[in-house]
Amino acid sequence: xxxxxxxxxxxxxxxxxxxxxxxxxxxxxxxxxxxxxxxxxxxxxxxxxxxxxxxxxxxxxxxxxxxxxxxxxxxxxxxxxxxxxxxxxxxxxxxxxxxxxxxxxxxxxxxxxxxxxxxxxxxxxxxxxxxxxxxxxxxxxxxxxxxxxxxxxxxxxxxxxxxxxxxxxxxxxxxxxxxxxxxxxxxxxxxxxxxxxxxxxxxxxxxxxxxxxxxxxxxxxxxxxxxxxxxxxxxxxxxxxxxxxxxxxxxxxxxxxxxxxxxxxxxxxxxxxxxxxxxxxxxxxxxxxxxxxxxxxxxxxxxxxxxxxxxxxxxxxxxxxxxxxxxxxxxxxxxxxxxxxxxxxxxxxxxxxxxxxxxxxxxxxxxxxxxxxxxxxxxxxxxxxxxxxxxxxxxxxxxxxxxxxxxxxxxxxxxxxxxxxxxxxxxxxxxxxxxxxxxxxxxxxxxxxxxxxxxxxxxxxxxxxxxxxxxxxxxxxxxxx
Amino acid sequence: xxxxxxxxxxxxxxxxxxxxxxxxxxxxxxxxxxxxxxxxxxxxxxxxxxxxxxxxxxxxxxxxxxxxxxxxxxxxxxxxxxxxxxxxxxxxxxx
Numbered sequence: 001x002x003x004x005x006x007x008x009x010x011x012x013x014x015x016x017x018x019x020x021x022x023x024x025x026x027x028x029x030x031x032x033x034x035x036x037x038x039x040x041x042x043x044x045x046x047x048x049x050x051x052x053x054x055x056x057x058x059x060x061x062x063x064x065x066x067x068x069x070x071x072x073x074x075x076x077x078x079x080x081x082x083x084x085x086x087x088x089x090x091x092x093x094x095x096x097x098x099x100x101x102x103x104x105x106x107x108x109x110x111x112x113x114x115x116x117x118x119x120x121x122x123x124x125x126x127x128x129x130x131x132x133x134x135x136x137x138x139x140x141x142x143x144x145x146x147x148x149x150x151x152x153x154x155x156x157x158x159x160x161x162x163x164x165x166x167x168x169x170x171x172x173x174x175x176x177x178x179x180x181x182x183x184x185x186x187x188x189x190x191x192x193x194x195x196x197x198x199x200x201x202x203x204x205x206x207x208x209x210x211x212x213x214x215x216x217x218x219x220x221x222x223x224x225x226x227x228x229x230x231x232x233x234x235x236x237x238x239x240x241x242x243x244x245x246x247x248x249x250x251x252x253x254x255x256x257x258x259x260x261x262x263x264x265x266x267x268x269x270x271x272x273x274x275x276x277x278x279x280x281x282x283x284x285x286x287x288x289x290x291x292x293x294x295x296x297x298x299x300x301x302x303x304x305x306x307x308x309x310x311x312x313x314x315x316x317x318x319x320x321x322x323x324x325x326x327x328x329x330x331x332x333x334x335x336x337x338x339x340x341x342x343x344x345x346x347x348x349x350x351x352x353x354x355x356x357x358x359x360x361x362x363x364x365x366x367x368x369x370x371x372x373x374x375x376x377x378x379x380x381x382x383x384x385x386x387x388x389x390x391x392x393x394x395x396x397x398x399x400x401x402x403x404x405x406x407x408x409x410x411x412x413x414x415x416x417x418x419x420x421x422x423x424x425x426x427x428x429x430x431x432x433x434x435x436x437x438x439x440x441x442x443x444x445x446x447x448x449x450x451x452x453x454x455x456x457x458x459x460x461x462x463x464x465x466x467x468x469x470x471x472x473x474x475x476x477x478x479x480x481x
Numbered sequence: 482x483x484x485x486x487x488x489x490x491x492x493x494x495x496x497x498x499x500x501x502x503x504x505x506x507x508x509x510x511x512x513x514x515x516x517x518x519x520x521x522x523x524x525x526x527x528x529x530x531x532x533x534x535x536x537x538x539x540x541x542x543x544x545x546x547x548x549x550x551x552x553x554x555x556x557x558x559x560x561x562x563x564x565x566x567x568x569x570x571x572x573x574x575x576x
Contacts, residue, residue, distance in 0.1 A: 233542035234535075299522060317497075322561070322569050324562075325562070332572070333574075334571055337572055342496075352511060354496050354498065356515060358495050374532030378531055379525065
């Protein structure tokens with residue numbers, strides 16, 4: 001059920017928060033052994049929080065849309081005294097001494113944290129197969145991946161094992177799993193949401209965002225978690241805005257661009273067909289659709305893997321076996337301690353990215369790779385700026401395919417990286433983008449539609465997404481497992 | 482650009498990773514493929530383009546220097562794999 005509907009039931013006293021939370025845990029115990037969305041549960045804390053939330057509802061004391069709403073959090077977002085693993089052996093027992101800003105904000109709203117969700121180790125991957133603990137399954141087909149890296153967060157919402165979840169998106173990690181699992185995923189503009197307490201992967205690209213059942217719910221969550229934060233100097237002062245304020249307004253007369261590169265090349269015919277249908281729907285609603293030439297579309301993945309891996313290699317240098325996390329017992333000096341610890345603590349994909357990142361930053365290669373990628377980043381940003389002078393948004397697929405089979409792309413990292421073709425440029429340019437369900441393929445797997453907006457224009461992409469959602473009624477696609 | 486075993490081992494040392502022979506071989510293929518793919522950036526002329534480290538054009542963000550409570554030492558040390566006398570413990574680094 002959606003946040004909106006549950007909120008009404010809660011304030012009308014049709015259901016009590018404790019009953020609601022209890023019913024979610026029952027459902028989790030019944031179906032999560034099949035899906036594997038959760039890494040850990042925090043039922044005792046949740047029941048205490050539920051009591052407190054109910055008291056607030058009973059006394060009509062600071063009740064918000066999120067008061068008493070059961071939610072879950074990707075396990076790379078720090079929760080005080082609740083183990084935060086990042087899907088890594090390194091942090092298997094790590095209990096953060098503080099909450100991420102987004103977690104504090106959700107607690108201030110009396111949202112109820114049910115538990116922590118599976119992900120690719122340190123958010124590196126597109127299938128959630130890189131978790132040290134387990135693979136999460138797609139609720140629409142248990143032999144398929146849920147996408148990644150926020151695969152646990154998307155599968156959790158799709159199977160209704162929480163009302164909404166938080167994910168993080170460095171190159172598509174909210175949008176691609178949302179697309180694979182038939183739910184809504186919103187990657188905010190860089191700076192809209194504080195990154196304090198989000199375990200860093202690539203700091204200039206990372207953003208936290210909501211995964212929800214409906215577009216309106218995404219706006220509701222963003223209202224709660226956004227805003228400037230003294231603990232994140234890259235967070236922006238966006239003022240006191242309601243991201244849903246324009247959501248019901250007519251989209252007639254708006255202009256959307258479809259990059260021709262997004263419908264060429266390695267895209268599945270069924271995804272392509274579904275996107276074309278969506279474009280038609282928009283035209284029927286009075287939106288002008290124009291094909292454009294996004295010249296740099298083919299370069300975004302290359303630039304992304306240089307920049308994100310370089311930043312990752314630097315960020316992950318902190319895992320040294322000294323301050324927190326795993327330490328290998330065998331060493332005779334400090335360097336050996338580092339090497340033995342890091343070699344055992346990290347999985348293959350993380351090591352690959354650290355290697356790639358260290359290489360592109362190393363002496364002799366820095367200019368050829370890292371600096372070159374940063375120059376291409378400027379070009380990509382400029383190209384988007386030009387497009388947004390003429391258009392309200394860019395529309396296209398979220399991913400070139402629907403959910404693939406578990407194990408299918410395991411041995412080919414480049415093939416896996418190429419699946420990020422439509423999502424990474426958004427992070428490079430710091431833009432907001434949303435993925436919403438737009439249909440199913442012949443295997444009954446969901447297809448995602450992506451709408452990209454200009455910086456800090458979340459309201460417009462929510463408005464555009466909402467109009468489509470209301471027209472097609474493709475929402476609340478919960479999948480009982 | 483072709484990558485060699487020697488380079489892989491050099492980079493692994495910089496990254497403080499031990500690699501087994503089979504891992505070096507796998508990385509040789511995989512990084513080779515990724516770097517070949519990445520080489521497509523060279524077809525773009527960027528000679529007069531400024532590199533962009535960050536989308537937000539900020540350099541230093543200053544605040545007033547105010548004294549405020551920090552984390553409690555035990556909270557910070559609770560996740561340390563080895564600790565001694567209220568400090569992180571590491572092997573001897575000089576004689």
